[in-house]
Amino acid sequence: MAKEMLKGNVAIAEAALRAGLEAYFGYPITPQTELLEHLSKRMIELDRVFLQAESEVAAVNMVYGAASAGVRVMSSSSSPGVSLMQEGLSYIAGSEVPTVLVDIMRGGPGLGNILPSQGDYFQVTRSAGHGDYRPIVLAPASVQEAIDFTVMAFDLAEKYRHIVIVAADGQIGQMMEPAELPPMREVRKERPDWALTGAEGRDPNVITSIYLKGEEMEAFNLKIQEKLSEIRRSEPRWxxxxxxxxxxxxxxxxxxxxxxxxxxxxxxxxxxxxxxxxxxxxxxxxxxxxxxxxxxxxxxxxxxxxxxxxxxxxxxxxxxxxxxxxxxxxxxxxxxxxxxxxxxxxxxxxxxxxxxxx
Amino acid sequence: MQEELLFAGFGGQGVMFVGQLLAYAAMDQGYEVTWIPSYGPEMRGGTAHCYVVISDKPIGSPVVRNPKVAIAFNKPSYEKYEGLVAEGGLIAYNASLIETQGERKDIDQIAVPATSLADELGNLKLANIVMLGALLTVRPVLTLDAIREALDAHIPSHRRNLLPLNLQALDKGAAVVADRLAT
Structure with a gap:
């Protein structure tokens, strides 16, 4: 495919839908808004789900729901919005449902400003929510990498049933560069066997992050840690x-x-x-x-x-x-x-x- | 080869657009290119700017402290950026709105009455294209043909009726500096 002149935010949005994104839930915030804007048009054209939620808290929980149903789903935001999503992200990690989140980082702390920043490094790499886990975090430095990493994010999220965050600063979101988009993938028809798809004719699946007994919680913690060890071995890129x-x-x-x-x-x-x-x-x-x-x-x-x-x-x-x-x-x-x-x-x-x- | 250009002016003067047009043309000619807008809390009547870097190698930094070329569409932009242009560089300015003899003598100062020329064409919004025509005549970062082709290739279909006028604006800008260079 030929190179096109693309703005980072738009490139990420288009790459996501070409990677088979079925549903997007989000809330506008500069310097990420063009991403949501592009999807608001394209997802409807393609007869997929686009929903502007009432807040980031609502958006992340809608993502949690859709991911639990085995739907390829994402959200995007910028630093203060990602702060609001922390609780939902932790539940998602605790439920092991594949989720992609894009964070187009801006100046902080607090409301800060809308200019490019990398101040979310701690927020996205340390846990992105309470409890013992770390999301996979991809950091593009160009519009082409933003595209490639967005596609990769869905694959990694599904491979490990984990959260993948694409963390780019506002400048990557706002700049334009020639870049090549991936071909359009078919939207997946079948659902993973763990997904909540209605239990008719099979045993019910349970998706939860609650383990009241210490030993059960610890066993689950150990399972997550094993998964993270595997990611640590296999996925570093530079x-x-x-x-x-x-x-x-x-x-x-x-x-x-x-x-x-x-x-x-x-x-x-x-x-x-x-x-x-x-x-x-x-x-x-x-x-x-x-x-x-x-x-x-x-x-x-x-x-x-x-x-x-x-x-x-x-x-x-x-x-x-x-x-x-x-x-x-x-x-x-x-x-x-x-x-x-x-x-x-x-x-x-x-x-x-x-x-x-x- | 690497060219770094800064376009600056009032919001509404087509500063972002003209930078993008140059970027599209650079891409079509096979160059690496980056375009970065100012995107602070901008407001109508405030100043806006964008950086374009064009290179025949992969571009590292898309931001530059001292661009080789600056294009100022209004007085505040001229005052802000004249001092930043790299030594031996060039500033092209909209002489319809900026009265100056140019403070710095170590850079080329190109006066282009872009707004007046655009007015002669019947549309003030063409000042940006007039300016680009003049700039590329004095400093052929890309050829005028590359811009003509890029306009033709990337203009949205519902704006296609504006293509001839844009081509005229480009020529008008080129002509005004060609005359000056000749005299």
Whole structure:
């Protein structure tokens, strides 16, 4: 298929319906609204379900219901709206029903503003609701990745019966780039055998997140943990640039990672041995690869559009082997390549003794 | 090759559209391109801007601190962005609304009476296309033919009647700077 000029939000919406999205429930919020707007038109054209709920709380519970019926379903929102969904997400995780949520992140905390931010890293990677679990989190850095990760999100959600969050900052949602959409998939006709489809002629299925006995709850917890371990082993994804012949690594995701790419190019032109690791999955975090690279380099610089959230995962992966620096902008301010370059230079020059590796 | 352009003006002057048109043309010519709008709490009569980056390589940062080219459609935009243009770069400005001799001498200053020329064509909304015609004549980021083809390829069917007028606007913008370069 030929490339089209697509806005991130619209591209995600179109990719979702081409991936066989059957039902969408959501509530408008900038900078994500074009996603909902596009689906409000296209889902009706295709005779599928689009519903603008009365709130994010209602939307997430409608998603829970549809997912329990084995329907391919999603919602989307932006940071404060995702906060409102936390309870529902936890119930969904506790019920193991496949769900896709798109979070087009904006400045916070509180009502904050509508500008691009990565301040939801904790919110989406740590649990997205109460209880012991972590959603799978995909972080696109371009419109093409936004499309590809949206399609992948449905596949992963169904493979693991789990929540998959596509977390992009407002700039990815708002920007236009040439990108290729996937072909239209057939909408799935059959329902999974666990789904609530009416129990006529079979034993009833039960979908619940309540286990009153400690041992039963724990057994279920262990089952989720086993699933998460499998995801941790199989699903980390990342992008690398200039990671050969390396003294220092820059780690950044989404828009920050993309701008860091330009800063790394500039640093290389100035003779600094700098490379980039851009996590494409925020959970599972590509900790193994980062740990490998940490053995070979002298320091890491983390670049984010927040106060340093992924920084914690980088520190955990690096395990205190080498210094980890941080450069971040907040409040919806997008860092420019030259300021990241300056941070790279500052951090790089602090490595006073550059050891010759044998 | 990498070109970075900033388009800025009042909401309603077609700033976003002209940036998108250039982006579509760049895509059609096989370039990598990004288009980013300002999308704060904008209001009618306020200023709006967009960035377009065109490259023959994958584009890292879609934002630039010092664009090589700025196009200012109103005075506040000129005042805000003239100082940001990269050394040796260019600012094209709407001389119908901006009176200036240009503060900076290390960049090209291109005065285009875009609003007056659009008025001559009978539609003030064409000022953005007039400006694009002038810009690409002075600095051929893409050819005017690439813009003509992009207009033809991407104009929505219910706006197709406006195509000839847009092509005229493009030529008018090109002509006004061609005359100036000649004198």
């Amino acid at each position: 992008y690398e640039f200039q990671t050969e012949d390396l003294d220092m690594l820059v780690v950044g995701f989404g828009t920050a990672g993309r701008i860091a790419y330009t800063a790394v190019e500039m640093a290389r032109e100035r003779g600094m041995k700098v490379g980039l690791l851009r996590p494409q999955t925020l959970w599972p975090f590509p900790e193994e690869r980062l740990s490998q690279l940490a053995d070979e380099i002298e320091s890491v610089l983390v670049v984010e559009m927040n106060a340093g959230q992924m920084l914690e995962d980088v520190r955990l992966a690096v395990g205190g082997q080498i210094p980890v620096g941080f450069y971040g902008r907040m409040g919806g301010v997008v860092p420019m390549p030259d300021e990241i370059l300056e941070a790279i230079e500052g951090h790089y020059n602090r490595l006073t003794v550059r050891t010759v590796r044998t």
